[in-house]
Amino acid sequence: MKTKLKLQLAAGLAVFLGIMLGLALDFAYFPMPLVQTPLEFSLKPGSSLKSAAIQMKQAGALADDTSFVLLARLLGKTRQIKFGNYQLDRPLSRLELLDMVSSGRSEQSQLTVIEGSTFKEFRMLLNAHPNLRHDSANLSELELLQRIGATETVADGLFFPDTYNFSSGSSDLRVLQRAYQLMQQHLAGAWEQRAADLPLASPYQALILASIVEKETGREEDRITIAAVFINRLRLGMRLQTDPTVIYGLGERFDGNLRRRDLIADTPYNTYTRSGLPPTPISLPGLASLQAVTHPAPSKALYFVAKGDGSSKFSNSLSEHNKAVNRYQIK
Template sequence: MIRRFRYVRLLLSFAAVAALAIAGLLFDGWRQLHAPLRIDGQQTIEIAPGDTLAAVLARMNAQHWLPSARAALYLRLYVRWHAIGGRVRSGEYALNAQHDLLAALDLFLSGRTIVHELRFVEGWTFAQALQAIRANPLIRQTLADAKPEAIMAAIGQPGQHPEGRFFPDTYRFPKDTSDLTLLRQAYAAMQKALADEWAQRAPDLPYATPDDALIMASIVEKETGVAAERAQIAGVFVRRLRLGMRLQTDPTVIYGLGERFDGNIRLVDLRTDTPYNTYTRAGLPPTPISLPGRAALHAALHPDDGQALFFVSRGDGTHVFSATLAEHDAAVRRYQLKKK
């Protein structure tokens, strides 16, 4: 009887020791999973397609970011015990000391990657927007040195001229987003903005199609130095179209000159005929000349109803608007010829 009692006591002792050990392991695991990562400031980690959680943890351990070497084992056991489905998602992630391992796991499973920004500026040409894409090392380049015709075909718009077709805005994207993805997004944004503004356009405008309004908006964008003048400038050009007058706007001439433009527009340039020279040709140019923003689109479709047919720059970004040629000539003498 005594021997049996001793045996039971021994078993109970072993059980108590085992329970204490298990409790110690559970406590240590809880502590390791909730301990902050050993990171100074903010660090990034990239997860490649196909990477496993074990591979990611190994890289974090190599960087000495884990609370301890055994923390990775605890996290793998946690994932298995809780039957957490899904693989870690590829991408670029930001980590800091406010993350513990469970927060890092949630981040990797959620796909909340670092988001970068690329801005297309109002008034840029398509060439400038394309240059910004190609100069960004975070964007995956798939179009290489593709010509504009090939680019438009790649986004599903074969035969369409690219100028003015991409909405100027700030685009947010994760690293390794393709150039084609961003261009499709900007194209769709312009289509929507133009459709929205066209649906709410003022009556009796001299535009046969929304594309005509897009062309006008691109001219307004390039001519406007002060936002408050957009509708006035659009009004001048709309009245000229109605009267059959030539638009005579320098930005279209400059666009038509292309690389020949050296920064100074001369009389010979105004007399050099190109499809975009609105001094030598009537009506709108064949395509937009820039990427117009929403405000320029709105102005082109809601021009002011004044009487001005002319405007000249004061040299400070604003313009003097005139209803008669005599008034315009006087403004030119005051603000342009006197300055020269």
């Protein structure tokens, strides 16, 4: 009798383990349906495993974030999630998705756009990438913007600098559209949470100023104070007097040396000769610069000068600034 009971228990356990094994295999290897294809999603820098899973669930790449987190923990990939932008061209299993967003195997190609790049430099990266289909190569700037659904007529500043992952053979227009939409999202978020009484009339003006701050920032800790200098100057009606806008306005004429004659030659982008903001952004600003211009430091500084080590010396008055220039710039 005892032997028979043991056999029954063993048989039951085998059936149970078989069912559990089948569920586990289905759980890990069965492709999950997508709400659309291709499906694009972004993982923010610094995202934890749980946060990344929630972001993928919200984008429609996961039906259940808890099971994904459990799988990653079981496989020891808790700290291997890579931020960036991803594109799914077909349904993936949880295991395949985990491999894609971790340091494991990924069949996707990658393109990284650096903060402070210009749109021209972005297009050069796209045109040079061997795994992209170059559908935008012969389009004018305006035609390109129209193809990706942008309402603006000037492209600089409109694309978010980030790492973009895509399948080989994808259209460069899809990468451009993703970068455009991501910038719109980040800009809208920064503008919605902006500090009170900023001298900025629209999100686009915030984007313009962020593009200047991006070019002027040498050290991260100076970014919000550089933003404060420009905000303070706008409040007082002072000219911004920032070299990167002059360089941008010179275009192909800039040879690497900014001369005094360049500072007094009037262009729409010369902030030494013209008050207010330039007409368009001058670079592709990152999230830190968008947040800096919408939440500048509580500073009264009106001037700053490069100290030669990447950092800046800030001054509240012209006399203080002149002393700083003599100390750090004049040899």
